[in-house]
Amino acid sequence: RVNADRLWSTLERMAHIGGTSKGGVTRLALSDEDRIARNLLRDWAQQAGFSCDVDGMGNMFIRRAGKNPTLPPVMTGSHVDSQPLGGNYDGIYGVLAGLELLRTLNDHQVETERDIVLVNWTNEEGARFAPAMLASGVWAGQLSQEFAYARTDSAKITVREALEAIGYRGERPARAFPIHACYELHIEQGPILEDEAVDIGLVRAAMGQRWFTLTLDGFAAHAGTTPMHSRRDALTAFAELALKVEEIGYQHAPDGRATIGMAEITPNSRNVVPSRVLCSVEFRHPQREALVAMEAALHQAAESLSARGVSAKVERIFDYAPIAFDAACLARSEQAVAALGYSAKPMVSGAGHDTCYISKIAPASMIFIPCVKGISHNEAEKILPEWSEKGANVLLHSVLSAAQE
Amino acid sequence: RVNADRLWSTLERMAHIGGTSKGGVTRLALSDEDRIARNLLRDWAQQAGFSCDVDGMGNMFIRRAGKNPTLPPVMTGSHVDSQPLGGNYDGIYGVLAGLELLRTLNDHQVETERDIVLVNWTNEEGARFAPAMLASGVWAGQLSQEFAYARTDSAKITVREALEAIGYRGERPARAFPIHACYELHIEQGPILEDEAVDIGLVRAAMGQRWFTLTLDGFAAHAGTTPMHSRRDALTAFAELALKVEEIGYQHAPDGRATIGMAEITPNSRNVVPSRVLCSVEFRHPQREALVAMEAALHQAAESLSARGVSAKVERIFDYAPIAFDAACLARSEQAVAALGYSAKPMVSGAGHDTCYISKIAPASMIFIPCVKGISHNEAEKILPEWSEKGANVLLHSVLSAAQE
Ligand SMILES: NC(=O)NCCC(=O)O
Ligand SMILES: NC(=O)NCCC(=O)O
Numbered sequence: 001r002v003n004a005d006r007l008w009s010t011l012e013r014m015a016h017i018g019g020t021s022k023g024g025v026t027r028l029a030l031s032d033e034d035r036i037a038r039n040l041l042r043d044w045a046q047q048a049g050f051s052c053d054v055d056g057m058g059n060m061f062i063r064r065a066g067k068n069p070t071l072p073p074v075m076t077g078s079h080v081d082s083q084p085l086g087g088n089y090d091g092i093y094g095v096l097a098g099l100e101l102l103r104t105l106n107d108h109q110v111e112t113e114r115d116i117v118l119v120n121w122t123n124e125e126g127a128r129f130a131p132a133m134l135a136s137g138v139w140a141g142q143l144s145q146e147f148a149y150a151r152t153d154s155a156k157i158t159v160r161e162a163l164e165a166i167g168y169r170g171e172r173p174a175r176a177f178p179i180h181a182c183y184e185l186h187i188e189q190g191p192i193l194e195d196e197a198v199d200i201g202l203v204r205a206a207m208g209q210r211w212f213t214l215t216l217d218g219f220a221a222h223a224g225t226t227p228m229h230s231r232r233d234a235l236t237a238f239a240e241l242a243l244k245v246e247e248i249g250y251q252h253a254p255d256g257r258a259t260i261g262m263a264e265i266t267p268n269s270r271n272v273v274p275s276r277v278l279c280s281v282e283f284r285h286p287q288r289e290a291l292v293a294m295e296a297a298l299h300q301a302a303e304s305l306s307a308r309g310v311s312a313k314v315e316r317i318f319d320y321a322p323i324a325f326d327a328a329c330l331a332r333s334e335q336a337v338a339a340l341g342y343s344a345k346p347m348v349s350g351a352g353h354d355t356c357y358i359s360k361i362a363p364a365s366m367i368f369i370p371c372v373k374g375i376s377h378n379e380a381e382k383i384l385p386e387w388s389e390k391g392a393n394v395l396l397h398s399v400l401s402a403a404q405e
Numbered sequence: 406r407v408n409a410d411r412l413w414s415t416l417e418r419m420a421h422i423g424g425t426s427k428g429g430v431t432r433l434a435l436s437d438e439d440r441i442a443r444n445l446l447r448d449w450a451q452q453a454g455f456s457c458d459v460d461g462m463g464n465m466f467i468r469r470a471g472k473n474p475t476l477p478p479v480m481t482g483s484h485v486d487s488q489p490l491g492g493n494y495d496g497i498y499g500v501l502a503g504l505e506l507l508r509t510l511n512d513h514q515v516e517t518e519r520d521i522v523l524v525n526w527t528n529e530e531g532a533r534f535a536p537a538m539l540a541s542g543v544w545a546g547q548l549s550q551e552f553a554y555a556r557t558d559s560a561k562i563t564v565r566e567a568l569e570a571i572g573y574r575g576e577r578p579a580r581a582f583p584i585h586a587c588y589e590l591h592i593e594q595g596p597i598l599e600d601e602a603v604d605i606g607l608v609r610a611a612m613g614q615r616w617f618t619l620t621l622d623g624f625a626a627h628a629g630t631t632p633m634h635s636r637r638d639a640l641t642a643f644a645e646l647a648l649k650v651e652e653i654g655y656q657h658a659p660d661g662r663a664t665i666g667m668a669e670i671t672p673n674s675r676n677v678v679p680s681r682v683l684c685s686v687e688f689r690h691p692q693r694e695a696l697v698a699m700e701a702a703l704h705q706a707a708e709s710l711s712a713r714g715v716s717a718k719v720e721r722i723f724d725y726a727p728i729a730f731d732a733a734c735l736a737r738s739e740q741a742v743a744a745l746g747y748s749a750k751p752m753v754s755g756a757g758h759d760t761c762y763i764s765k766i767a768p769a770s771m772i773f774i775p776c777v778k779g780i781s782h783n784e785a786e787k788i789l790p791e792w793s794e795k796g797a798n799v800l801l802h803s804v805l806s807a808a809q810e
Contacts, residue, residue, distance in 0.1 A: 083672060083674050083676075083677055084672040084673070084674055084677075085625065085671070085672045085680075086672075125674070125676070126675060126676060127672075127674040127675070127676070127677075130675055132676060188630070189627045189629070189630040190627070190630035190631070207629065209629070211675060219783070220490065220782055220783040220784075221780070221781070221782060221783060222594045222595070222755070222756060222781040222782040222783075223662060223664035223666055223687060223689070223782070224594070224612065224614070224662060224689050224754075224755035224756040224757065225593070225594040225595035225754075225755035225756050225779065225781065226595070226662070226755075226779070227658065227659055227662070228651070228654040228655050228658050228659075228661070228662065228663070229655075229658065229659075230596075233651070233664075235647060235665055235666075235668070236647055236648065236651045236665075238644070238647075239643070239644040239645075239646075239647035239648050239651075240644075240648060241644075242640060242641055242643075242644035243641065243644050243645060243648070246633070246638070246641045246644075249633040250633050250634075253632065253633050253634065254632055254633075254634075256633070257628060257629060257631070257632070257633065258633070259628035259638075259675075259676070259678055260640055260641075260679075261628055261640075261670075261673070261674050261675045261676055261677045261678065261679060262670065262673045262674060262675045263640070263668070263670055263673070264673075265666075265667065265668055266490070267488060267489040267490045267491075267532075267782075268489070268666070268667050268668070268669075269488050269489055269530070269532040269666050269667060269782070270531060270532070270535055270616060270664075270666045270667045270685040270687060271488075271530070271531060271532070271537060271664070271666055271687060271782065272488055272489075272532075272666045272782040272783075273664055273666065273782075274665075274666060275490075275783070280675040282628060282675060282676060284628070284629050349629075349630075350627070350629035350630035350631075351627060351629040351630050352629065374630065374631070375626070376626070376627040376630065377625055377626060377627040377628070377674070377676065377677040377678075378624070378625040378626060378627075378677075378680070379625075
């Protein structure tokens with residue numbers, strides 16, 4: 001069993017890095033806060049005697065050696081980056097529970113057959129740089145490193161520049177090595193486990209996602225001299241589109257999701273009819289066909305804005321297929337849950353995770369714990385110490401069982 | 406008659422300061438570009454032998470002495486600041502035509518009875534600091550200097566700090582002195598004069614304006630795990646509001662205007678259901694009663710967002726009454742138009758102007774020239790050299806006639 005207090009105090013220590021006034025965290029990918037958090041993680045790993053490698057995408061690999069270095073290792077991990085005004089557990093819980101697992105094996109002087117690799121994936125959130133799961137996508141061969149390097153934030157800084165700026169661009173290109181099994185422990189980010197008083201979610205699948213960048217172009221005009229009927233207002237066109245996107249989500253309820261999280265208005269001055277709105281749109285659904293229908297409806301909604309004299313460019317920047325996790329991996333976690341006397345249920349993730357990409361090239365699955373009221377991507381994100389402990393124990397047993405094979 | 410070529414080249418020279426790639430200008434109030442433009446104006450004035458005073462709001466007063474320093478002077482002027490991605494004539498045309506007027510009087514060694522004062526009013530646009538016409542409002546006693554000093558831009562820099570940063574906070578508080586007559590020359594910023602092939606607009610009135618800041622508060626949530634029906638999405642609520650605001654404008658057509666020019670989304674991340682939208686709303690109408698009705702409709706629209714679990718705070722930050730200009734001032738411009746052989750028509754301004762505030766404390770009126778297709782608050786703003794010349798000649802004759810009284 002893990003040392004639950006040590007895990008909790010490690011989480012608390014990390015929460016200071018990028019901490020916000022409302023008790024959350026802003027630790028954007030490759031920001032200075034990310035650098036400080038990475039350095040702390042590396043220091044902790046090295047103090048416990050583990051090596052720490054960094055690849056060309058800034059992914060960090062912390063390795064606890066097993067008896068047979070030639071056998072493919074077992075992998076676990078998650079991400080250190082956060083949303084702007086995000087929570088203290090999304091991602092970082094999985095990383096620090098992985099560290100706790102390694103420390104626990106040290107405490108008990110457990111020798112494993114295989115190496116265990118703890119990983120911190122760069123830019124999972126997709127907040128500073130779209131799309132999400134960028135660096136695990138490259139590592140798993142689903143995206144090219146060149147594509148990833150060229151992604152820019154809103155200040156036009158590229159991923160490559162940002163990696164160099166914080167000293168985390170490794171020499172070796174990000175490329176997968178053979179993996180025996182991969183586990184990611186994460187908070188559910190939804191309300192089901194807490195509502196049903198279940199300890200552990202055994203994640204058997206994840207929804208697909210399609211992300212878009214839209215550019216709506218109207219014509220800037222004086223708010224005082226331009227009559228309503230002669231405007232080509234990019235912002236009212238955006239408003240019409242936003243309600244249609246929401247409607248697309250409702251049409252595909254209860255599983256479907258349709259969200260506009262980001263919008264930037266030009267010139268964004270009170271007395272100027274806006275010339276341009278740049279915005280995101282994202283759809284999610286467990287079925288590919290539904291995503292195709294949602295995308296078609298988006299194109300129709302965008303085209304209908306021409307009635308307002310506003311053109312809409314729709315660019316798909318992310319197409320993330322629905323995936324199913326590995327049955328053998330899930331079986332180890334099921335056995336762990338049974339051995340530990342916890343309750344569990346199978347579930348589908350509405351969130352994307354690095355391990356969804358890893359599942360394309362290696363046996364993989366995920367373990368969820370509840371979070372209070374399902375609140376996530378919010379400073380108010382919360383978990384209880386008991387939940388944290390149970391998840392880490394299931395991770396420990398799942399990983400250990402695979403590492404002894 | 407003015408030297409039209411000199412006026413045009415002065416305009417061209419000034420267009421470099423804050424010039425944009427699309428041929429417009431971004432010269433936000435109290436920015437570095439504003440400072441450079443102000444210094445250039447002051448240098449030009451001093452080279453022509455005029456004094457230049459600055460008051461506590463950064464208003465610049467350039468004075469050509471007349472024979473009777475004890476008589477109230479004649480005032481003319483406009484503003485050097487621009488919108489973000491604004492045009493090359495809005496405001497600056499009135500200032501530089503005023504400079505040309507003074508230079509022309511020098512060329513012809515005309516002695517006037519009264520002093521003539523050319524003024525550059527600070528922060529007319531209301532783009533960087535809301536509300537618009539801030540410093541003329543203080544000067545005319547309609548707003549307090551303390552209120553104005555405390556206005557902030559989106560980076561929370563106050564007007565007072567910004568004035569000090571560019572070295573344009575004068576010692577003397579901004580306070581009106583007696584004025585015999587005040588004229589402002591400006592581009593129409595609408596299409597009427599060009600459409601009707603009329604040289605000059607004799608502005609007899611200006612619409613009232615009410616500006617608001619709205620804060621919509623929902624709840625940040627994960628875009629993947631949060632079902633549509635359990636969201637409290639501040640952005641889709643904003644979209645609903647924006648369409649209702651537009652509808653209010655149409656209900657008061659053809660004279661009414663309703664505009665949302667600015668919106669800021671929190672946390673503004675693609676995969677987060679937005680928690681907050683902060684936005685502007687502004688209404689305009691020639692009749693006060695209509696503005697009252699529009700404001701009431703806004704409150705109703707804002708309250709209806711509670712059905713979405715989104716609260717809306719509505720704050721009125723600007724209440725600018727409809728005004729009528731002075732008949733005697735208009736009569737001088739009418740005589741000027743007749744003497745010069747130009748065509749003219751009376752009109753109502755949809756835009757607010759510094760001289761609307763001045764009209765509260767002194768006889769005042771305005772002179773409009775056409776601008777191409779009525780385009781303004783847009784980099785594509787354009788006037789023709791002939792139009793520029795005619796406007797400046799009408800200004801010259803109007804001011805001169807008042808200055809000899
Ligand atoms: N787990 C998580 O919040 N990932 C971010 C990518 C997503 O929005 O699905
Ligand atoms: N003339 C002008 O554009 N003034 C800015 C204030 C307004 O929007 O009316």
